[in-house]
Amino acid sequence: MTAVQPAPPGAPPTAPPAPAPAPGTGTAPVVRRPRGGVRRPDAPPPSRRFGFVPRTVAGRVRALTGAVLVAVVALLAVVAVSVGNARDGVRVIGEDAGPQVVATGDMYFHLTNMDAQLANALLIGRAQDLGTRRDEALRRFDESRLAAGKALLRAAKLADEDIEDETARESLNALARYERLAGQALLLDERANHAAGPPPAEVIAYYRQATDLMKLDLLPKAYNLTLDNGTLVRHTYESERGAVMTGQVLVYVFGAVALALMAALQLYLFVRFRRVLNPALAVSAFLTLVLVGASAVMLNGQVDHLRTAKSDGFDSLLSLSRARAISTSANADETRFLLDPGRADTYEQVYLSKSQSVLYRPADNLDRYNEAIQRDLGAPDLDPQRERFLGFLGREAGYGALPGQPRAYRDVLQKYRAFQQSDSRVRALVRAGQTDRAIAARLGGGAGGLSSDRDFTAYDAAMQRLFRIHHEAFEKAVKDGEKGTRGWNAGVPIAGLVIIGLVLAGVRPRLAEYR
């Protein structure tokens, strides 16, 4: 190794082997050969504190070049890894969890609707004068059965974990058992040929088995799958977003290091070889600067796309999916409340609990809840974006910036209010002992044209309009996220090769002088 003159302890560090111009070496701007001046270029520097600085000019040029290359490679690696992180984040949200939430949400809706239509059919009996007839309810039951099966298959296809796979399989089995029980209930019910109202006890016994299977086995699985996707997205978002932001910092750091080393190399060549500017090196430095700038802009954009896809898109899709799931099952509880007097108390309690989770208003019972809804949602100066209700629907208040959202949101709230009001009328009729009128108010066909089922359908349609607004925002953010990193996979290595090639091309003629 190099002979080192140890610095005396405590002495200030000696000056580095300064590339100071040797005195008396003329002023010629371009020199072909290094001058043998006062000190030969390859002579050991007078004093050195560290042992790893090469002795010769060629060695130093090589060392600096090496350092530049390492920094450039590190920069490229950081960019490539960050692009990968950003892409993973967008992919998980856009292609895995997002569609899963839609599929499991659909599945929940159609399963619930199956059970609701079964309850309708059993409640209607032979009546022909209601807003819905038995065969119509059965037709809708079949439609929902097909749609639920389709959603189940879609969810199973998207399943990428054993647990999800297993859940899909178990759900398929449970669905088959449900259909068997439903068939038995319907058969007995048809034989009973009863008027509108609660069917005979044996029919109710089968219906209870069916609805319990739905409520205790099938629906929780679908719902928990939906929730799992929320967890997945939250984790992915936090870690990928963090990784991309760390990547941004590292891009600046390595970019700065690479540029500083390039400048040092340039300066060293200038001093040692009297080169004013090494064009190849200058271009490589410029390209590095461009790469750093472009990467920073791109990563910044990716952080934004991730945030939009998650907050404006996914989170809201998830909470609307849950709102729709819970609302649909509350609506079915209204029919069950009429169908099965033995469990009416429980059905009414869960209806209240579900309604409160959709839109929270403090109330000890359903009457007071409905009063609060009529009052608070009916206020003429209601500004739902500012009011910030609790519950799934309340969360929508934060998305007023999305085009069309404020109107769609307002509409959902008004339809929800109307549905709660008609539910309240149905229950009041039951309490007054007028079950027939209550059933007509539920299914339509009675005097006054009231149908709480129709009011629910209107509310559900409004909710789907709101859902579509978020779904579009979600898909756009995912698409933008995918577009934002397009070309970078190939671009990063190409930029790397060009920069490295230019650095080598810039240095090579100088090193050749030492051959």
Place this chain on the structure above:
Amino acid sequence: MTEGRTGLGTRSRLRAALAAGTAALALAGCGVAEGADGSVADADSLVIGVKDNEPGLGSRGANGRYEGFDIDVARKVAEGLGVDAGNVTFKKVSSDQREDLLDEGAVDLVVASYSVTQQRKTEVTFAGPYYVAHQDILVRQSDAASVENVRDLAGKRLCRVDRSVSFTRVREERDVPVLSVPGADYADCVSKLAAGALDAVSTDDLILTGLAAKAAAAGSGPALRMVNAPISDEPYGIGLRKGDVEGCEAVNKAITGMYQDGTAAALLKKWFVPAGLEVTTTVPQFEGCD
């Protein structure tokens, strides 16, 4: 809270500094620290609030050890969170303390026949439910013929325990004009029922079954009878400090695991099937952690 936040801040800054100083090697490990501060998901030890006066759910056995379905669930969840059994401490909580103790941080989790209600969700984050119970009614055998459902409680004396939702469910939700007789807890209510100081106790079937079985085993007092007219779904949740989403998701995962590996079915069979209750052995529909 504040301490935890400061700690995280320092860590992030350290990370940023490290990230800035390290070379490509550090790439593999980069990323921002995950997880909320002070989440039970990261805990090495847990204090779990439980009941000690609900036989079958949470009570103290002959040797003074806590036992019951809630206790076993709590142990299993702690295991799922990666906490050694030796680092789990049980702490007695009563119905009126649960929210405050969680808020103060005196307990990390509450597994104490704790029904998820929308009202409570404004104060507490709920994982689960790990089981759905139903509110029912317990009366003296001699009155059983006159009480068929909740409306037959009109004009009767019903036990009321502070901050338990059961009394509200009867008087407000079902709108049944019952008379209120305070009880310290449901064990006290059942003693008062046996002594004739009140006419009915209405709360979750799981609690009533255990207390009735205990009273029957003691052999003193009149025979008691469950009416078997449920009026509600009571989703038993696991309470966490408000906002601990990370911890809530970890607890849900533990609950799902408990059902998938058959532990839940075994525990339900152990604690409730002998008392004649029908149990559900499939995983309940979760509330969601937000």
